Amino acid sequence: MGKHVPARYGGDPIREEVLGYGGQSIGDGEKQRVLDVLNGDYITRGPTVDEFENRVADFLNVEHAVATTSGTTALHLAGEAAGFGPGDEVITTPLTFVSTAHTATYAGAEPVFADIDPHRRALDPDAVRKQITDDTAGLVPMHYAGHPADIEGLLEVADEHDLTVLWDACHGFGGTWRGEPLGSQRDLAAFSFHPVKNITTGEGGMVVTDDDEIAERARQLRSFDMDYDPPGHEDEPWYQIVEGVGYNYNVTDIQAALGLEQLDRLEEFKQRRDEIIARYDEAFAEISGIRTPPDPVESDPMYHLYAVEIRDGFGCDRSEFVNAMHDENIGVQVHYVPLHYHPLFQEEYGYERGDFSDAERVYEGLASLPLFPGMNDRDVSDVVHTVDRLYSYHS
Numbered sequence: 001m002g003k004h005v006p007a008r009y010g011g012d013p014i015r016e017e018v019l020g021y022g023g024q025s026i027g028d029g030e031k032q033r034v035l036d037v038l039n040g041d042y043i044t045r046g047p048t049v050d051e052f053e054n055r056v057a058d059f060l061n062v063e064h065a066v067a068t069t070s071g072t073t074a075l076h077l078a079g080e081a082a083g084f085g086p087g088d089e090v091i092t093t094p095l096t097f098v099s100t101a102h103t104a105t106y107a108g109a110e111p112v113f114a115d116i117d118p119h120r121r122a123l124d125p126d127a128v129r130k131q132i133t134d135d136t137a138g139l140v141p142m143h144y145a146g147h148p149a150d151i152e153g154l155l156e157v158a159d160e161h162d163l164t165v166l167w168d169a170c171h172g173f174g175g176t177w178r179g180e181p182l183g184s185q186r187d188l189a190a191f192s193f194h195p196v197k198n199i200t201t202g203e204g205g206m207v208v209t210d211d212d213e214i215a216e217r218a219r220q221l222r223s224f225d226m227d228y229d230p231p232g233h234e235d236e237p238w239y240q241i242v243e244g245v246g247y248n249y250n251v252t253d254i255q256a257a258l259g260l261e262q263l264d265r266l267e268e269f270k271q272r273r274d275e276i277i278a279r280y281d282e283a284f285a286e287i288s289g290i291r292t293p294p295d296p297v298e299s300d301p302m303y304h305l306y307a308v309e310i311r312d313g314f315g316c317d318r319s320e321f322v323n324a325m326h327d328e329n330i331g332v333q334v335h336y337v338p339l340h341y342h343p344l345f346q347e348e349y350g351y352e353r354g355d356f357s358d359a360e361r362v363y364e365g366l367a368s369l370p371l372f373p374g375m376n377d378r379d380v381s382d383v384v385h386t387v388d389r390l391y392s393y394h395s
């Protein structure tokens, strides 16, 4: 019997319908909660947003949670509330989504990249040390795929140089590090509730912190930088004052209703993600050309992505792999084109290809396979078989 011929080389695709790499899982509970809000008095920010914030703060064991319209706007509010501003440098990873760097740019600060630790695929504390100057104000590490960055090492650097640490925890909601919820570490963190993330509110995000001032600042900036109850105007209930350039990043009760039900289902989602990951890990252990995601370090992550690295032994390179998977109707994504490859960071800040060798080497192999709780066993088998067949074909 000859080798199975993948669709890219003339065979039939394994699936007729496309399997995405990620996506939401919405049940009757979510629909009912949203309907209840629609039947009530508030559809913009109201009591359901308060309830959602309180639930998230309790779950993460932090003092404050400030809901906002996306992970991007959470990072924006967090960066400004943390006090980043013109003249500051903020060190972050190049292997991330652009919004991580915008934590600095939106605040008028300069994003400075440092190379990654290739195991965790996140900021390397030693590389960070090399980028520190008198202008460094903070760090924005990102927990890639939900795997914690080197939290202890990065906090050590922050202590040495008195830096604020703002975690981009957009990938990691629901995970723990040394038994603590990811995102609860000092000084503050931002989450995303985009549909491909661990829980969703459609679009949405959250700033979390134990710091009262940072939380208060984030809340006021979220809503026009307006003080709705200014001192000295007790007899003028309509009197609001604008203290600076704020935003309308108010999230709606409709979204918060969705989020509350998703929180109730978090354990179910984590369990299903873990089952799929275990199946992938086992299936790919024997394939020499695939580096499966790193084993967790002192943590129980809730993985947002299953990002493998396609290496020489596989028989084809990453681009060929991704295109071949797409031809089988299996969604595969690459997280991420390193930020220093983009015109924005080259033209504005002088970065170029070759600046961060570890991030670049990891990027060359990266491919995120489908991972979301709505995948059934057949979907998972399709991914496993397709990877196996591609490997057999090329080897």
Ligand SMILES: Cc1ncc(COP(=O)(O)O)c(C=O)c1O
Binding pocket: 070, 071, 072, 073, 096, 097, 099, 100, 142, 168, 170, 171, 192, 193, 194, 204, 205
């Ligand atoms: C690491 C990281 N940070 C920030 C964001 C921005 O989140 P959002 O899409 O909710 O604005 C994303 C989303 O893709 C992300 O992956």
